[in-house]
Amino acid sequence: MKATCGIGGVLLAAALCSAATAADWLTFRGAGGTSLVPPGTLPTELSAEAIRWSSPLPGRGLSGPLVVGSRVFVSTSDGPEQDRLHLVCLDAATGKILWDRQVWATGRTMCHSKTSVAAPTPCSDGRQVYAVFSSNDVICTDLEGNLRWVRGITYDYPNVSNSLGMASSPLVTGDVLVVPVENDSESYTIGLDVATGANRWRLDRPKGANWTSPVMLADGLVALQSKTGIDAIRTADGSTAWRTSDGADTVASSCLADGVLYVPSNGLMALALDTADPAREPKQLWRNNQLTPGTASGLAAGDAVYCINRGDVLTAGERATGKRKWQVRLQGPFSTTPVTDGRHLWAVNEAGLVQVVELGETEGKVVSTLDLGDEILCSPAVALGSLFVRSNGRIYRVGK
Amino acid sequence: MKRCVTVLATVVCGAAVSCGMVSPLALGQAPAAPVSFEAAVATLRRVDHEGRGHAEATAAWPVVAGAGSAALPQLLAAMDGANPLAVNWLRAAVDAVIDDGTPLPAAPLEAFLADTTHDPRPRRLAYDLLKGADAARAAVLLEGMLDDPSVELRRDAVAALVARSEALATGGQAAEATMALRRAFTAARDPGQIQAIAKSLEKGGETVDLPRHFGFLMEWKVVGPFDNPAGKGYETVYPPEDRADPTAALEGKFGTVEWRPVSTTDPLGLVDINRVYPPPAPADTATPAAADAPKEGLKEVVAYARAEFDAPRAEDVELRLGTKNAWKVWVNGTLVFGRDEYHRGMEVDQYRLPVHLQQGRNTILVKLCQDDQRKPWTTEWEFQLRVCDRVGTAVLAAGR
Structure with missing residues (x-):
């Protein structure tokens, strides 16, 4: 693969120092795409009183919320053709909508x-x-x-689309926003300048529908997952640092924990990044086809990895070897990736049943549930001691 | 059509990684904000593909967003004739203008709404703003919008008429109810609404001509199958693409093939190529189970469908295509667009292709590819195509 770009916005990067704190939830599956929260963040005993608030949303959606400081951000769409696109900001304390910015779909x-x-x-x-x-x-x-800027990627490249729908989440690192728009026809991942939205680079990607999301491997290095495998891409110029070629899932995404990338690839595959230079070829530690994430992405915490398969079975495996430890059947089906603090796991099924699973050495046990009574297809955000989830019509704060 | 030609060139010429431009902001040169509302609006209207004009627009946007409610009619009018990207910069500013909480300029907004020369989307937005302030007045305004060029306004007006029809039927006024429903059907342009009203009319013993209302093409000439090994037939130029003679015998995948007339009676104009070229009978048809087994259909094949359209006058129209298969469409020998996607879903008006028809005879050619997938949902090899204007009103061939 040939890369020809390399213009860095050094001045801008300095100006864009993040105002975020570690307690914020800034991206799909949280910091690093790990779905990890510090122990004690979330309550393990849930009841109806745990629902701090729920608020109506102006439209449909299954994107996950973000929490930045005291504000919650969520996207929705509405209208007969679902072409009114909203970015909504709510007060995390009350659920009140603070502002709503709309544009019309150009794709x-x-x-x-x-x-x-x-x-x-x-x-x-x-x-x-x-x-x-x-x-x-x-x-x-x-x-x-x-508004800082708005782009219409399909307006620019009209064969970027998917009749089933696109779902890959973007990822921001430094002064580049990584936007995967991979599909059967005109398939790209694009690096956008965060200040202007202009292309920094545009990378041809494998032709094929792809709903997975990028994972940040290190500053300026992201993993793109597709049917061909993992490509580690330098976000400064879109060049490829390394790649695997034995395929990967196009629904469940990889997760990174302590320098190891867990990839849904013929089961689950563990790739140890080079600790001195993650841009160098990783080393495969193991692969186990008994650990197969379904729609929900896998997790890694403590000495275990966790996957929920398409049969709604939560499987724990040894992080060092990939060997299966235990299984427990949950009430599914699941579209959302759970969150964990390493001791417990919070999984929300499509019917809105929040299930708290105690993660033991030899077994997993559901210790508490809360029925939200609403269809939940989004992966939750965790901040302020609470779980934030949304349905097609509402957003919920559950916890402290 | 011009846009599509550009797109195809992009697909063909795209390098592995292409560079974007360097914005003034990225070089530390923040543009100054325009001082007047008019100048700021003009700046927003200049944004274009791939982030062109964004740095200047980012500086100008707060001037527009802070203009106050009195500027709303001007702001909405500024969307007329702007490209969809520029429209979105203006659209997001409307939300910010409303946030200041000052009373809306109701009379100027009504005047804007009433002027159907304005773009349909800002007119709909004006209606929504008025409705938010005075729902009763909005209902009155809606009564005159059965023939509105805004599909969404017309949709709501039709829905109101359907509701009135239902009330008349409930009140025992069957003839008046049917008359209202007939009027609603005539006015309807939303595909879902058209089909729902047609169903109600047919339930009441009325006849409806859906193909005519939509403008579906029902008479075709079809030739095939040609080969599509590993999807390569999509790019392969077979004789129907470059040979004008529709009577010529051609070499197909299984031998000599000829164009044959195909008529469809499907209410939504569906042309089922599997019926034209059924798969060979299974070897074992002796058992009832084998005879009842679902027919898979041919795989890795290409067919062409050709229609003559006698346009009453030269005009810009839309071809609206629905298909689950990879496709290309030509009008009078010029490629309009194509998409190499298989079995991701199908719906009426899935693809909208703006084209120009010449007065008199026009030739519409559809290439339809079937891939090698053998899942139950990958059997379909079919399409539907209609000719209409931008609102969705059928454009019928002379003599139909």
């Missing part, structure tokens, strides 16, 4: 009835919020709702 809005135009989870660097939609429109605002 196709057709998608499967289970998904939505507001499928990709937005991301933030703590200073700006970036929302991507299935129509491949991208909105960037500051935290106050001032």
